[in-house]
Amino acid sequence: MSSINRRTFVANSLKAGVLTAGLPLITKAESWGFGSAPGALQFAQVKLPYAYNALEPHIDAQTMEIHYTKHHAAYVKNVNDAIAADKIAFTTEKEFFANASKISAKAKNNGGGVWNHNFFWEVMKPNGGNPSGKISDAINGSFGSFDKFKEQFSKAAMDRFGSGWAWLVSEGGKLKIGSTANQDNPLMDSSELKGTPLLALDVWEHAYYLKYQNKRADYVGAFWNIINWDEVAKRMA
Numbered sequence: 001m002s003s004i005n006r007r008t009f010v011a012n013s014l015k016a017g018v019l020t021a022g023l024p025l026i027t028k029a030e031s032w033g034f035g036s037a038p039g040a041l042q043f044a045q046v047k048l049p050y051a052y053n054a055l056e057p058h059i060d061a062q063t064m065e066i067h068y069t070k071h072h073a074a075y076v077k078n079v080n081d082a083i084a085a086d087k088i089a090f091t092t093e094k095e096f097f098a099n100a101s102k103i104s105a106k107a108k109n110n111g112g113g114v115w116n117h118n119f120f121w122e123v124m125k126p127n128g129g130n131p132s133g134k135i136s137d138a139i140n141g142s143f144g145s146f147d148k149f150k151e152q153f154s155k156a157a158m159d160r161f162g163s164g165w166a167w168l169v170s171e172g173g174k175l176k177i178g179s180t181a182n183q184d185n186p187l188m189d190s191s192e193l194k195g196t197p198l199l200a201l202d203v204w205e206h207a208y209y210l211k212y213q214n215k216r217a218d219y220v221g222a223f224w225n226i227i228n229w230d231e232v233a234k235r236m237a
């Protein structure tokens, strides 16, 4: 596979959340150290689904551009460097994160950084509106009402001390709210919060400081205007 084709393939595979077709499936940690791993996972950025200024005034264009082109891009470079240096041979994101406790901090933190941001960009859009249909029913069923859900999710985002993420996840048919530190996510074996991620909010200062400075609550409040509920619903099993 040429590097361009490979890049496209990997990007599409990441977007689809699955890697298939012809790649050797190496699942054991003992497989590491065998030299080059031609089928090994490579992380890539999804294309931003909107312009840098599309989420204004809730997220400003400068924050968006720096976040995507500097922070997110750096996680991609760093995780792929770590995969090569550590000879990590996992072929799927699922395997990679299921073994997060066994890989290097560089691989784990930057792999989480790539995945979390790809996820984050896709669950936002201009003029997000309110949830409807099955996601609305699931939220009402699990939290009582949309307002109670908003309150709990906002609290998780506010209570995360330092850098991290707030999450809505689905586990065993139930929706749950929680948060993770740094670039951890609910797919990691090391994460206390587990489940299928449905919605995420980046609460690192780099996500809001240019516009909101120390006022994380204002940023969390603004987030409710830009959620892509169709994408959230798609992630429900």
Ligand code: MN
Binding pocket: 067, 071, 117, 202, 204, 206, 207
């Ligand atoms: Mn971020």
